[in-house]
Amino acid sequence: MLTQLSIRNVVLIEKLDLFFDRGLTVFTGETGAGKSILLDSLGLALGERASSSLVRVGTNQATVTACFEVPISHPVYTQLAEQGFELAELSETNLVIRRIIAADGRSRAYINDQPVSLNFLKEISQNLVEMQGQHEQVGLMDPRGHLNILDNFGVSTNLLQKIKLHYSKWIEATAKLSALRATIEATAHEEEWLRESVEELKRLAPQSDEELDLIEKRKNLQQDERRQEALTSALAQLSPQDRRAFQPAQALLNASKSLQKLLPSSMNEQNSLSSTDQAIQEALEAIIRSEEALGEAENIVNHIINDIHLDPQLLDDIEERLFSLRAAGRKYGVNIDELSNLLQNFETRLLNLDLGNHQIKDLEQEVATCRASFEDAAEKLSTDRKKVAKKLENSITQELTPLKLDRAKFFVSITPLPNEAWNQTGKDQVQFLIAANPGVPPAPLNKAASGGELSRLLLALKVVLSQQSTLSALVFDEIDSGVGGSTASAIGDRLHHVAQNLQVFVVTHSPQVAASGDMQLKISKTIENGVTLTHTKQLSADERREEIARMLAGNHVTDAARAAADSLLHRSN
Template structure:
């Protein structure tokens, strides 16, 4: 809800700050004092087109600031988070700020960050509804009307089913379109099959490639390896002198004879024993390695050709040789996908039709519920319109099939609020109702009939009581106060019967200062409020009777 409004150099207001609470807040004042300027300020903060004419004479710019508590506006809080415009330091509050320059320019900020007018309007649409001038009417938009009807009928579960069915249908259509855009997969399949044949000729796993590289290197250096192995075997076997094994054994015998004089020689003997064992194992391994070595030019050529082929394949696919196995697996997966594409497209055709039928079923249920809710809302609103001084007027909800051929998340119909303001007049769209006072009262009737189910937490009514008086004025005030129990309501009024119903009361007054007319705004306490109601009842000269009547009005409200 709106908690604070600050105005500076706006029209005839030099500076004003107002604090608001829940319930009904009324704003009164003499004719021409600028009561509706507060509504106009909220209009500009809601994204209305900049107007240099509202800048106070002599000032360079007007500045408007509104602060909202977001605890009752989850949609606004979610929007701010999506747009990265939420202010974590400020907690569950939001600030809208706008400046209007005398040269016609304007700037806007959300939580201290620059924002476009479109962003401001989008956010404000989740925070405040202004019922009065046509350009500010939230209920003029058919989307808002549909949302209010669904809130009135408590259609959220049915809406969720329709939206989910529409999303499922759309996802399936996107999948089919993506497959269809590939065109005829035959050429691609032939190309991939050729590439796959090349990759399937050899073992491509990294370990197999490493073994191939090792075998190629071994054959490339076979002569040197054979020579080294033979030389080592000759030394170990004693062909070129005493065998190393016999030398170790002789060494151990010599040390053993002296070990009784130096016990540490026994440790050396154990080490030499281990060395002798490892020497035997080395000789056995050397023999096996030598047996595997062979000067075979044909085998080397085969290995060389195979390794060259794998390197060529790797260059062709622009990957390292170790990645050839992964490339082969990727081609297999793509081939399987392409080969199943035609079958998937055929299957998708059936799934899309099933999704359409599911949407149609849920949409039909929602249509039935909306039709019933429309009758109930129309009946309640028509009754309230009569109570609000528009006897013979009628309200209805037009429900027409949605012209869109595809499943729509909003359902199978479009709706519009229609009003016949007087008996015998044809019903017209609410947005075409000419009289601002009538429009405000009709909007009030709709909101009261809907029990404040509109998701927007703050509602502003400008001159809702225009052209009425007496008992009807009492009813208007009572309806506004009832609505204030559900939503925060601000009302600009000139009738004491309406003003008496307010939970809070502001008075706008004007006076000449330095040769210029200026407006001031202040909140009224109990005694001042009685005096303001007496003024509204009695005119310029406030009589005892007017004060007594004002006290009765306040007492009747309690």
């Protein structure tokens, strides 16, 4: 149960420490006194959304601390243990939840001074306290929430988990089948083009980095061609077909002939050469060396020409290959180096097209199997829901009697959803119906129930559902809205009865409900030094009498109102 609530700097509350006991605690006070601030503060401790507007003006932060006593067997301890909390420490100190909201709206949360995430705090709080807002009975009229209420009442958790699993598998398989069909359909439209493209690219047989290799080979061939042309020209100069056109050689030949005439013809004469003759001899030898050098140059050039294996057809082939590759690149909108990958892509798409038909058959079978599993689980779930619905109908109808709705009957309608609306909760649609009077056919809540009847029906639901939960406390905000007199007394009596087993908090404007409380706290508002502040006070027996009399009579409390208050308090006790 909630044993203490400490609030610091929340809107109009500067400092407030409240201590609670078991039973029914009622909060009363005039409209605008700050009852909603009190509930908002408790909501913050339970993980509700924080806002900078909740921080009291002129302060840096707001703090709310809630202390709970819960038995060690409570499932909340399992949640805490999974987060690394020491159970021994928790059993000694129980649970202390602290929420701090900074002036900029940022917040921090702690459980027993250990920081926790807001999501985890919400998970913990769902097992501790349930809060019902002023207008929740309006939400009760929305059938979209009825299925969840029924399931929470007692439908097999195992069946609910199974239906989610089977639905998820069915949807996943269906999505795969749809995607594959879409892919095959898209590919089928271009199958002929793909096959022609694959054949064309296969004939072309593009290779990675081929363009650079071809360009390099073309460059080398062009260089060899230019070298051969230059060497052939040089060779023609060294050994022209018309020797007379070769002036250096002819000059050497003519000079040699002239010089030879000047030299002695016999050996004896040569042995007695004059210095002039010797010079002539040296000139002849130089001419001979020049002739030999020219011959050697001619031989070298010939060797070079013979070493250059120039294939004119090869250069043409390279030019044609480059042209074909570049034309294919332009056609398919890719670089030449990407053509080989494009071919692989086209081949893969064709392969997928061929394999797709086989995969479709397999996936169709998988979808059928998953759907059958879902339908089987949904049938079992529907059967269980119908059994639980009967129990819920009986439990709610029994609760309506003490709430002055003894003529009314509560019904749970379970009808099948259309196939296209099946979902992870199964194939049922659930709607709560009520027959307010005998002989009147059941009708939806929004058509058959008044505001006061909805409030009592909501109370009956909360009471019944709380019996199946692990909650430590229930909080009602003006559950008596729209009713008065004996009906309000009946609500107060029922709340008091529920509070014998479960801690209950009620914010009320009804004196009949207030008189049913085991403890009453009055919320009031004062102005101190120009600052508006909210205060809460636990009322003594005399103070309770005066407060309930005020609720009965208004601002001017009469003796008759006090007597009526005594009567209400006496009846409740």
